[in-house]
Amino acid sequence: MVTAPPLVSQTVIGTRVDATSYGDACDRILSWARARMSCYVIAANVHVLTTARWDNRYREVLRNAKLVTPDGMPLVWALRLLGIPQQQRVYGPDLMLELCDRLSTTTDLSIYLYGGTPDTLQRLQANLLQTYPNLAIAGSYSPPFRQLTEEEELAHIDRIHRSGAQIVLVALGCPKQEYWMARQQGKLQAVAIGVGAAFAFHSGTVRQAPRWMMKWGLEWLFRLWVEPRRLWKRYAINNPAFVMLFVWQYVRYRLSSHPRTQDNSGS
Numbered sequence: 001m002v003t004a005p006p007l008v009s010q011t012v013i014g015t016r017v018d019a020t021s022y023g024d025a026c027d028r029i030l031s032w033a034r035a036r037m038s039c040y041v042i043a044a045n046v047h048v049l050t051t052a053r054w055d056n057r058y059r060e061v062l063r064n065a066k067l068v069t070p071d072g073m074p075l076v077w078a079l080r081l082l083g084i085p086q087q088q089r090v091y092g093p094d095l096m097l098e099l100c101d102r103l104s105t106t107t108d109l110s111i112y113l114y115g116g117t118p119d120t121l122q123r124l125q126a127n128l129l130q131t132y133p134n135l136a137i138a139g140s141y142s143p144p145f146r147q148l149t150e151e152e153e154l155a156h157i158d159r160i161h162r163s164g165a166q167i168v169l170v171a172l173g174c175p176k177q178e179y180w181m182a183r184q185q186g187k188l189q190a191v192a193i194g195v196g197a198a199f200a201f202h203s204g205t206v207r208q209a210p211r212w213m214m215k216w217g218l219e220w221l222f223r224l225w226v227e228p229r230r231l232w233k234r235y236a237i238n239n240p241a242f243v244m245l246f247v248w249q250y251v252r253y254r255l256s257s258h259p260r261t262q263d264n265s266g267s
Helices: 022-034 046-054 056-063 073-081 092-103 118-131 150-163 176-184 198-203 211-215 219-226 228-257
Strands: 008-012 015-019 039-044 067-070 111-115 137-141 167-171 191-194
Touching (some): 008 073, 015 046, 015 056, 015 073, 022 092, 022 191, 039 046, 039 056, 039 176, 046 056, 046 073, 046 228, 056 176, 067 073, 092 167, 092 191, 092 198, 111 150, 137 150, 150 176, 167 176, 167 198, 176 191, 211 219
Parallel strands (some): 015 067, 039 191, 111 167, 167 191
Antiparallel strands (some): 008 015
């Protein structure tokens, strides 16, 4: 396994976010997968960080992640303001496609799709193989929406191991997918990557925001319009909370970076 350069990170409202890129993230994931490392990757957005702010247990899950990417534009802007000026977005659904593109040119690694409905998985696999004919999809599974027993989770892990997959794409929604990945660390001999709504987007079952809205950080508005009942409370609480918390953090950052000069002249 080639040793990757150390990650540069910054804390945003109490949670570590890594300064990475699509290329860098894929390089690291492929290296970890070939080493059969048991670890997980989180694509963090405003919802993830504000949830971690109020929930110590969830914040610990993020702290133990091998990689935390800036999934949303507000996190990109935050990292730039906190001293990482060239930071770009590393969006979970796009990271999934970048990874599939890279994997389609290799023969030693395969993926497993965990999450979504049976119909979503069927459409997703068809779409992925149409775009990446050489992509090795070792298997897929749509778990029940209820809480799984320990025996069921172990059976799922055994199913993934028997498939031979070294990378598991997990789409259970936040925070369920992050808790699932954290529980499997040390048990699942593969890299788990939380990709959120990527299965729904890439299967065509849910519409994705236009790129111009993503660029300007307005993806939340499009998703609210598409799924108002499910998402209104998330955005009504999390977005204002993130803005207030980050403004306070940034004010303190600026004050500590530019301390006021004390005048000792006595005049």
